[in-house]
Amino acid sequence: MRAIVTDGDGSIWEESHDRPDPEPGEVLVKIRAVGICGSDIGLIEGEGPPWKRYPLVPGHEVCAEVVELGEDVDSLSVGDRVVLHGFCYCGTCTPCREGRYYQCEDLREIGFTVAGGYREYAAFPAYTLNPIPDGLSDLEACQIDSAACTLHAMKRLETSVTDTAAVLGPGALGLFGVQLLRARGVRDVVLTGTREARLEAGRDLGATKTISVREEDPVAAIDDYTDGDGVDVCVEAAGAGDVVNTCLKIAAKGGQIALTGVFDGPREIDPNDVVAKELSVVGGVTAAHAVDDVIELFERGDLTINGIVTHEFDLVDYQEAIQCVRERRDGVVKAVLRP
The missing domain is CATH 3.40.50.720 (NAD(P)-binding Rossmann-like Domain)
Known part of the structure; x- marks a missing residue:
């Protein structure tokens, strides 16, 4: 499968990766849309949180479709469309027990330390994926993370x-x-x-x-x-x-x-x-405890991506997309890659 990779020195390139198999507790998804966040541009330039790890497949504003379930996953079904909330956490440290899992002492973050959505398929922990209603488009869904932040x-x-x-x-x-x-x-x-x-x-x-x-x-x-x-x-x-x-x-x-x-x-x-x-x-720097609320606000019509998602690119055109966002070309606010 196609995957887009950076090492934080200002460059980004395409590699051919094996399609992952889901481990127990994971879900294999096909990426349907992934927003290019300003923090993704920062990662390409070597900026970002101290826990970032290179080389890295960026992308955390993800809408995807479930194609395979790993063992012990019963919260999702094949064919579900899902949105990513990409914090991987231990569940046992003090912040996790207090509901602040996004401050986990062993935090891993998809798109920052774990390979993200700039690729065709991904295996993510099931608990990082929220099912979305049929009424939400892929473009709306991939912006749930932004609104929830x-x-x-x-x-x-x-x-x-x-x-x-x-x-x-x-x-x-x-x-x-x-x-x-x-x-x-x-x-x-x-x-x-x-x-x-x-x-x-x-x-x-x-x-x-x-x-x-x-x-x-x-x-x-x-x-x-x-x-x-x-x-x-x-x-x-x-x-x-x-x-x-x-x-x-x-x-x-x-x-x-x-x-x-x-x-x-x-x-x-x-x-x-x-x-x-x-x-x-x-x-505040996380979408934690706000994803479900944002989904409801989109469903009620209180939120829209009109004027926000301004550009779409095929994943193969990632270089053009990155430069468009980096240089703020053509009135871009948010650009989205479509694998």
């Missing part, structure tokens, strides 16, 4: 219908953030970013105001928009630049901030912004 962080925030919220970063996570805030009843959502096409997509998805940070200072613009009060809720989804400080500056007194972007290094902040305004700042 944002929702996992937002579950740590309390929102009200009277809140004014800001989303910083109009990539996939941010555009899902706009929709998730609207689904929670927040009607006043500001979206900031650098690219007009993505800001326009945000307006179509429910943002009530958009700010191009290339054209105006987002802190001053939000201060003006809120009559100096700031925003009650801030969802950071950029993982770049000085966006953390922007969050601290635009937050209202007693405001809440969720950081979901993965940064390329440390950032300097003024802790007095947190102290003086008594801000609550939380982080």
Whole structure:
């Protein structure tokens, strides 16, 4: 079978691999769609979590079809379409026992330390796969992980219908953030970013105001928009630049901030912004405990991939797809590979 591999030095290539056989507790799946995440581009460049392992087949935004069951698997059936939630964990350490399996002391992560979805077939532990309803398309399904990453962080925030919220970063996570805030009843959502096409997509998805940070200072613009009060809720989804400080500056007194972007290094902040305004700042970098909720939100029509999944490529065209995402060509937000 075809598999796409990187060693983290900036290159990615195709190899021919044997189709895997499922071990006990595993399921053999045929990959139907896999999103190209920004973290995949980082992995190709050698970035990413300290537990990454090379050489590696990337890809964690996976929709697949079950083709064979390993021994002792009774939670799935051949023919099921499934979505991947790619954490492999021990189940016995303290974080696992407390439900924080994504912080397992022996964590392995599909697409980061375990071969992911940039291939035609894969054998994954059955517990990493969630069946999806017939009404969800493959493209919607492969974006469940993105939306659930944002929702996992937002579950740590309390929102009200009277809140004014800001989303910083109009990539996939941010555009899902706009929709998730609207689904929670927040009607006043500001979206900031650098690219007009993505800001326009945000307006179509429910943002009530958009700010191009290339054209105006987002802190001053939000201060003006809120009559100096700031925003009650801030969802950071950029993982770049000085966006953390922007969050601290635009937050209202007693405001809440969720950081979901993965940064390329440390950032300097003024802790007095947190102290003086008594801000609550939380982080989130996983789809844990949010996958089922996102499936339901897609089914209800509260989430859409319109304006988010903008490009599809056959797996054989992976080089073109990677370059499209890397260079942000042709208005790409999310590109998907179809093996």
